[in-house]
Structure formats: C-alpha cells, structure tokens
Amino acid sequence: xxxxSSALTWTLAAVVVAAGVIPILIPSMATLVVLILAKGIxxxxxxxxxxxxxxxxxxxMFFAAGAYTAGxxxxxxxxxxxxxxxxVGTVIATVLGLLVGLFVVRYREIFFGxxxxxxxxxxxxxxxxxxxxxxxxxxxxxxRPTVFGMAFxxxxxxxxxxxxxxxIAIVATFFVQRFLESPTGNMLRAIKSNETRLEYxxxxxxxxxxxxxxISAALGGIGGVLVAVAQQIATPEFAYWTKSGEFxxxxxxxxxxxxxxxxxxxxxxxxxxFYASAQLANSWQLILGVVLIAIILFAxxxxxxxxxxxxxxxxxx
Amino acid sequence: xxxxxxxxxxxxAIRFGGVVAADGIDLDVLEGEKLAIIGPNGAGKTTxxxxxxxxxxxxxxxxxxxxxxxxxxxxxxITRFGIARAFQIPQLFLDHTVIENLLIAAAGHSGRTTLMxxxxxxxxxxxxxNLLDLVSxxxxxxxxxxxxxxxxxKLVDIAVALALKPRxxxxxxxxxxxxxxxxxxxxxxxxxxxxxxxxxxxxxxHDMDMVTRYADRVAVWSAGKIQMSGPPAExxxxxxxxxxVIGI
Numbered sequence: 279x280x281x282x283s284s285a286l287t288w289t290l291a292a293v294v295v296a297a298g299v300i301p302i303l304i305p306s307m308a309t310l311v312v313l314i315l316a317k318g319i320x321x322x323x324x325x326x327x328x329x330x331x332x333x334x335x336x337x338x339m340f341f342a343a344g345a346y347t348a349g350x351x352x353x354x355x356x357x358x359x360x361x362x363x364x365x366v367g368t369v370i371a372t373v374l375g376l377l378v379g380l381f382v383v384r385y386r387e388i389f390f391g392x393x394x395x396x397x398x399x400x401x402x403x404x405x406x407x408x409x410x411x412x413x414x415x416x417x418x419x420x421x422r423p424t425v426f427g428m429a430f431x432x433x434x435x436x437x438x439x440x441x442x443x444x445x446i447a448i449v450a451t452f453f454v455q456r457f458l459e460s461p462t463g464n465m466l467r468a469i470k471s472n473e474t475r476l477e478y479x480x481x482x483x484x485x486x487x488x489x490x491x492x493i494s495a496a497l498g499g500i501g502g503v504l505v506a507v508a509q510q511i512a513t514p515e516f517a518y519w520t521k522s523g524e525f526x527x528x529x530x531x532x533x534x535x536x537x538x539x540x541x542x543x544x545x546x547x548x549x550x551x552f553y554a555s556a557q558l559a560n561s562w563q564l565i566l567g568v569v570l571i572a573i574i575l576f577a578x579x580x581x582x583x584x585x586x587x588x589x590x591x592x593x594x595x
Numbered sequence: 596x597x598x599x600x601x602x603x604x605x606x607x608a609i610r611f612g613g614v615v616a617a618d619g620i621d622l623d624v625l626e627g628e629k630l631a632i633i634g635p636n637g638a639g640k641t642t643x644x645x646x647x648x649x650x651x652x653x654x655x656x657x658x659x660x661x662x663x664x665x666x667x668x669x670x671x672x673i674t675r676f677g678i679a680r681a682f683q684i685p686q687l688f689l690d691h692t693v694i695e696n697l698l699i700a701a702a703g704h705s706g707r708t709t710l711m712x713x714x715x716x717x718x719x720x721x722x723x724x725n726l727l728d729l730v731s732x733x734x735x736x737x738x739x740x741x742x743x744x745x746x747x748x749k750l751v752d753i754a755v756a757l758a759l760k761p762r763x764x765x766x767x768x769x770x771x772x773x774x775x776x777x778x779x780x781x782x783x784x785x786x787x788x789x790x791x792x793x794x795x796x797x798x799x800x801h802d803m804d805m806v807t808r809y810a811d812r813v814a815v816w817s818a819g820k821i822q823m824s825g826p827p828a829e830x831x832x833x834x835x836x837x838x839x840v841i842g843i
Contacts, residue, residue, distance in 0.1 A: 453711075456710075456711050456713070457710050457711070459713045459714060459715075460709055460710050460711060460712055460713060460714060461698070461699065461702035461707055461709060461712070461714050461717065462709070462710055463710075463714075464691065464695060464698075464699050464702075464714045465699060465702070465703070467688070467690060467691065468688045468691070468699055470690070471688045471689050471690050471691070472686055472687065472688050472689070474686060475682075475686040475687065475688065475755075476699075476703070477669070477670050477671045477674075478648070478670050478671070478674055478679075478680055478686070479671075479674060479699065479700045479703035479704065479755070479759065480671045480672075480674035480675045480703050480704060480759065481671060481703040482671060489710070
C-alpha cells in the first residue's frame with residue numbers, strides 16, 4: 279500500500295533538502311548524490327515491474343541504451359546538450375523497451391527474468407565486439423555537455439547536473455507513484471495476485487504489463503544518460519548482468535511497496551559501496567551481502583517497509 | 596411473445612483423453628431466466644461454463660451469444676460481449692480491498708486505463724458502492740479481499756462479475772464452501788441483485804433445495820450430455836434423475 283500522502287510529502291521534502299544541501303557542504307559528495315538519484319530513477323522502473331511480480335534481470339540494457347546515447351553523440355556528433363541527450367536517450371530506451379517488451383510480456387517469472395537477461399547480454403556483446411563503433415571494452419567517453427545551451431566549468435557543472443537530476447527524480451517519483459495508484463497500476467498488481475480473473479474482466483494482462491515495461495525502460499534510459507554524464511564514460515559493463523542484478527538488489531533493499539524505496543535503497547547501496555570499498559578494497563561486496571541478508575531476514579519489505587512498520591506502531595500507541 | 600435467446604449452444608463436443616466432457620450439448624439460455632445445471636461430478640458442467648466463456652475450445656460445435664458466434668474467442672473478448680463469470684472458488688485480487696476489486700473491474704469494463712488518475716477517483720466509484728450495497732458487502736468495502744470469510748468472498752466475486760454490467764452471468768456453485776445456514780441468505784441476496792440488474796443467470800448447483808427454490812429451469816447433465824431439462828418440480832420428480840443425480 280502507498281504511504282499516506284502527507285507523510286510521503288514530508289519525507290520527500292526532507293530527502294530533497296538533504297540531497298540538495300549536503301553536496302554544498304561537502305562538494306565531494308555531489309557526484310555520489312547524482313549517482314544515487316540516477317540509479318534510484320532506474321530502480322523506480324524495477325519497482326513497477328515488481329508490482330506485477332516480475333523480476334527483470336536485464337534492465338541494464340535500457341540503462342546502457344541511455345548511457346550509450348550520450349557516448350555515441352560525443353563520438354560522432356561532437357559535444358551535445360544534456361537536454362538533447364536526455365530526450366533522445368529516453369526515446370531510444372522507450373523504443374527498445376517496446377520492441378523487447380512485445381516479446382517478453384508473453385512470459386512470466388523465471389522465463390521473464392531470463393529472457394530479459396538474454397536480451398541484455400546480446401546488447402552487452404554487441405557493445406564489446408563492435409569495437410570500431412563502440413570502442414569495445416574501453417567504452418565511450420562522454421565529454422561534459424552543455425546544459426540548455428550553456429557551458430559550465432567542471433565545478434559548476436556538477437551542481438547543475440545535481441539539481442537537474444534531483445528535479446528529474448522528483449518528477450519521476452511523482453509520476454510513478456501516481457501511475458501505481460492508477461487503474462493500470464492497480465491492474466499490474468492484479469497480474470501478481472490473479473491474472474486469470476484479470477482476463478475475465480476483459481483486460482489484456484499482456485497489454486498492462488507492456489505499458490509497465492515500456493515506462494520502466496524509459497526510466498532506465500533516463501538513469502543511464504545521467505550516470506554516463508556524471509561519470510563521463512559509458513562502458514559495456516553498463517549492460518552487463520551484474521548491473522541488472524544491482525538494480526534488483528537496490529529495489530529489494532529499499533522496498534518495492536513504494537516509489538520512495540528506490541532512493542532509500544540506492545542511497546544505502548552507494549554509500550556502503552563508497553565507504554566499504556575505501557576500507558576493504560576487494561571485499562566490499564561482502565558488506566553488501568551481509569546487508570542484503572539482514573534486510574531479507576529482518577525487513578522483508580525493505581527499508582521503506584521498516585519505516586512504515588515503525589510509523590504504524592507509533593500510530594497505534 | 597417468445598423470449599430472446601441469449602446463449603445458444605449447438606453440438607458442443609470435447610474430450611480430455613478418454614474422458615468425454617461434452618458429447619453433443621445443445622442448449623438455449625433465454626433472456627431473464629435463472630437456469631440451474633445439475634448432474635453428478637465429472638458430467639461436464641464446469642466444462643460447459645469453460646467453453647461458454649472461451650476458456651476451452653470445443654472440438655466440435657458452436658456457441659452463439661445474441662446471434663454472434665463466440666466459440667473461438669478469448670475469455671476477455673467474451674467478457675466484453677456481455678458474459679461474466681463467477682467462480683466456484685472466488686477469484687479475487689486478494690491484496691486489494693473489496694472496493695478496489697470492483698473498481699478494477701469497472702476500469703476493465705470501461706477500458707479506462709488512464710495512467711495518472713487514481714483508481715479511487717474513477718467516476719464509477721458511486722456505482723460500485725451501490726453494487727456493494729446491493730450484494731450486502733458495503734461493510735467490508737475497505738478490507739482486503741484476502742481477509743474476508745468465504746461467504747463474503749463469494750458475494751464479492753459476484754459483485755465483481757456484476758461490475759462488468761453483463762447480460763448473462765455464469766456461476767459455478769455460488770454457495771459451495773459456505774455454511775448451510777448461510778446458503779439461503781446468500782442466494783436471496785444474489786437473486787435479488789440479479790433481478791435488479793436484469794441479468795440472466797446460469798448456475799451450476801449441487802444442492803437441490805437451492806435448485807427448487809431459486810431456479811426457473813433445470814438442465815440435467817450426464818456424461819457430457821443433457822439428459823433432461825424443464826421446470827424444477829418436473830425434473831426433480833423424474834425417477835431416473837432422482838436415482839442418478841440426487842441419489843435417492
């Protein structure tokens with residue numbers, strides 16, 4: 279269930295302020311916050327599909343589609359504008375989502391997950407092997423773009439990117455939350471609980487899942503553009519299955535019942551990675567593994583579920 | 596004046612391996628009637644409902660609804676033509692509340708798949724609340740379907756079917772799994788709701804008290820064939836039916 283909207287508004291406001299203010303106090307955090315928000319946007323798409331009980335182990339393909347839009351643009355068209363990257367990257371991810379979606383929405387559960395994985399690995403090998411087009415495993419550099427026609431210094435650009443990403447994250451969260459409460463969003467959850475009945479209501483479950491799938495692909499593309507621009511590079515790793523797994527991991531970590539879970543999960547994931555990899559170098563994944571086990575055992579509804587449970591307990595007392 | 600034929604089945608045949616589930620079923624369902632289907636287990640009663648709703652394709656024969664051939668259509672198309680179905684085991688969205696179950700049905704019926712309007716703000720909401728009143732489950736409107744007792748769930752299942760504004764409702768044992776003390780109450784509610792919405796109904800039933808009290812006509816299924824059909828008093832008095840179906 280959705281959190282009551284007043285609680286959601288206040289939490290959102292607090293998160294927005296934190297995301298906007300912390301990087302001003304600690305400038306080294308700016309890019310990290312962009313990564314948290316951008317990955318959170320991708321994870322919103324994973325959460326949409328999880329409503330229908332479907333786990334995509336290939337969503338990195340849409341993430342890579344967005345990232346490589348920026349990469350190709352830089353290599354073949356010269357330095358572009360961030361707004362153009364975002365629009366074109368989203369369109370390409372959406373079209374790719376529609377094409378792949380038409381095929382994968384016919385399948386459920388493990389078959390759905392594995393088919394997505396297969397498609398993403400095809401894209402990964404193309405990005406690796408078509409060396410003369412994509413620079414192969416080296417990836418494609420993404421030079422710092424202009425923003426709405428204005429060029430910025432590196433110091434200023436990271437803040438422009440941060441606030442633009444924050445604005446997109448807010449709009450995306452609002453959009454996804456509304457979508458999940460809409461008739462179509464409710465039908466997605468109905469696929470999980472009783473697909474047969476849904477068909478007996480005259481509704482095409484495949485069509486409903488396709489709508490969700492295309493929206494989630496578009497979100498993947500947006501996140502991909504933002505991460506590539508923030509890191510100034512797009513590599514085949516962006517399409518690799520471990521990247522898809524990372525998004526699913528973040529979704530489960532944050533909790534799938536609410537759009538806010540995406541950002542809670544993404545923040546914990548990136549912060550753990552940032553600090554654990556500094557301390558433990560090669561074994562930082564161990565920390566993430568322990569965190570995930572703890573979440574599954576003690577908070578099966580994720581961080582957001584934990585928070586909701588506390589609120590409910592407080593309301594009762 | 597003759598009543599309109601809503602559903603017209605001709606020569607339906609289907610077998611599953613060695614089991615003959617339909618072997619030349621001819622049946623007309625007339626507008627406004629309440630037709631009960633009785634017969635021993637395995638006679639093909641549910642199979643008939645499955646064929647009429649498009650869940651199974653017969654190996655031979657046709658089904659027409661208001662003159663239109665529906666045999667090869669999918670369940671969701673047949674639903675759109677005006678045939679709704681209630682299930683022996685209620686088929687609800689258990690994670691959704693009762694009113695949400697109905698609103699999803701209403702959205703499916705109207706094709707209102709807007710992406711930005713809340714399900715709860717649909718213009719059909721007051722209609723759906725009235726429907727909950729009609730089947731006496733308004734009190735549980737905001738409870739999750741998964742938390743309801745079986746009797747309530749049966750009624751909600753029927754309300755979901757009625758939300759589709761069907762001409763014909765096919766019900767598989769509407770009172771099975773319900774305490775016998777509740778059965779009459781549930782059927783009273785159900786029959787009144789159907790009359791109010793002018794919905795023709797076909798229901799599979801094992802309880803002869805229900806058939807006698809609520810059906811206008813009875814069709815007796817036996818090994819994939821219709822053995823006999825007619826008014827309940829006449830059919831249930833037939834010695835062969837009494838022996839084979841009722842077991843007296």
